[in-house]
Amino acid sequence: MSSWSDYALQLAVQARAASRKLSTVTTAQKIQWLHQAADALVARSREVLAENERDLANAPGYGLTAAEIDRLKLTPSGITKIADGLREVAALTDPIGQVIDSTVRPNGLKVSRVRVPLGVVFFIYESRPNVTMDAAALCVMSGNAVILRGGKEALHSNLALHRVLRDSLVQAGLPEHSVQLVESTEREIVGELLKLDGKIDVTIPRGGKSLIERVTREARMPVIKHFDGICHVYVDQAADQDMALRILQNSKCQRTGVCNAAESLLVHSAIADSFLPKAERMLKGQGVEVRGCERTRRWIPWALVATEDDYRTEYLDLKLSACVVDSLDEAIERIDRYGSHHTDSIVTSDQTAAERFVAEVDSSAVMVNASTRFNDGFEFGLGAEIGISTDKIHARGPCGLESLTSYKWIARGGGQIRG
């Protein structure tokens, strides 16, 4: 216990010292580091791949599924892609030092708000090792020191990747402890780190619901949460039905294991008899298991009966809940009740319906005539993202560089005092 708390404190103290230096580093230095890290990663890919092999060998012992092992596996071309990702972060606009707004007060005081780093970020994530590099790049580019805690399944890969990062930080003249990796899979260390609210400014957990709940419960510092996506596609009575089919298929089937995939279909009753038979053929063709309401099952007879639980489930699989509704209001009401306020899409040619949906659906992203899958940092033009926040505080939806910043107020005067 005490040794884990010592280790946690050491990580946090080193991170804080690094963060103070990082807050005054120039953009050019950060860009240089990212390019050096990318080059070093490619140059040392053999070392990284060998360590990844060790993780792959251990994977069955951790009970990983074939899909999970696939996500864990690194390849030479995968490493090239990760290196390209670092160079893409280097091409983003540095948010640090940006003047958000400024004003001269009647007493002559010049007041401005300037973007600054958050300070120290504690990032907790699961198996995919490329996340190690993306997170390090985003945190350091935004002037933050980061403590990385990856999944135990990827420990050897992450250790190898971290060595590349650390060496390139030293080479680029940035603080060595700008990026630290928790070098043990011991669970207690996370608990100890979550107590250090004076040293760590924010914790970002990305992973399963139970992880995020544990972190939210234990953390003494603010947490940016990334909860489930129970995303809806609502096919309005005024929908272009071919478009609706394409959007439904893409939202549900293009990639199932991600938070912005659709989990639930809502269809306006006025078009159920024309749309649902087409949806039935498409969904059967894609191998999607449907769990529907009574009316859905008139047109999709092979669908299972949906329970209340189905409508609240993030399947992350080729499964879809479905319900026929009698109005836009009912659709909005169901999205509020069963959804997770992540991403919801309406398909309609009716401008008024679209604007009501946009105004009244309280989700991180609301789509009109587009796939739910677009709620993503790259797709929205932010570049890489550290996650998709389901919080309303601080950052909502895709979190890019700006989400990793705070601001300070600066007031420059000539001796002003308050009367």
Added chain:
Amino acid sequence: MSSWSDYALQLAVQARAASRKLSTVTTAQKIQWLHQAADALVARSREVLAENERDLANAPGYGLTAAEIDRLKLTPSGITKIADGLREVAALTDPIGQVIDSTVRPNGLKVSRVRVPLGVVFFIYESRPNVTMDAAALCVMSGNAVILRGGKEALHSNLALHRVLRDSLVQAGLPEHSVQLVESTEREIVGELLKLDGKIDVTIPRGGKSLIERVTREARMPVIKHFDGICHVYVDQAADQDMALRILQNSKCQRTGVCNAAESLLVHSAIADSFLPKAERMLKGQGVEVRGCERTRRWIPWALVATEDDYRTEYLDLKLSACVVDSLDEAIERIDRYGSHHTDSIVTSDQTAAERFVAEVDSSAVMVNASTRFNDGFEFGLGAEIGISTDKIHARGPCGLESLTSYKWIARGGGQIRG
């Protein structure tokens, strides 16, 4: 226990229903309500003053000091000022619906970020009843429902003020439960409300340190904290010494019981022998008790010896800790170690020193040649504030209307799917 949890749940459910309606209310309706509430407050001032008398009669029983009783006391002119405050909020720019940024992606998707309310705010505060009205005005103007929990010392005043608010909400056609007051001083209710993270979007505690620590520990939803202000005035070797005296006096003495008052003085050793004798005369004249380092006490011999604790104390009184430092670096280092990252000021004519101070001092507001007392919503041009955040997440420094908002991503397409 169970009845308090029922009551808390009822407040939260009613607040959520109100917040859904409020999110689509027009700016004109909110402005109209604020004016009606201001008029009603003045018209019903006799009722409010009578209830305030009951609180004043109970005040000695709560052990309130004369200064605290003075802050609790309402007068006809005080009520006029509160009403004017409501009208001032009505004149602020409504942040809801503002497009923060927008872009058209290469695939034609039109992506924008639009400001939306946070939803339901739980606001916990201490004695002054005017805060009840300011908080209600700011929350509703930014489209939020609010649950107010004032101090027990102001309960009757707050109940009367809340009746005015509620009646004017109904009169203006806004949801009655947009503003609710916890109508009991039972401590347990706060704990029950802090559990309702699905219903309450953010808790804002404003008061003593122990209150904020309790809320941070118990709250399951995000918290915007308002901790102490251990604010410094650093008099650099290149300071205009007359200006430094004025700024020190104003920062320490203009109002002592507030978070942006200075608590600690740092003086560069190169000017200690010319500046500290002048400071000694000013501080003695103002009746300030000084606790200083050994070098300070050479020029202020009547100063007490400062302990480590003194440098970490928010006196909120005519007391000041003082220390002579040998460099700008030492000043910055001490501010980081002993300060609370709230407000710190440098007095200097040296541009380079000023810019280093601005860049390296990690506080919500950094002042150059100006009083620490300017870290305030009105002084920075935000209008009314709901508090001064010492967090780096979401909102930092003075929190006006914008701090009570989130945003949503809206993507408008013509059938786009992800490839």
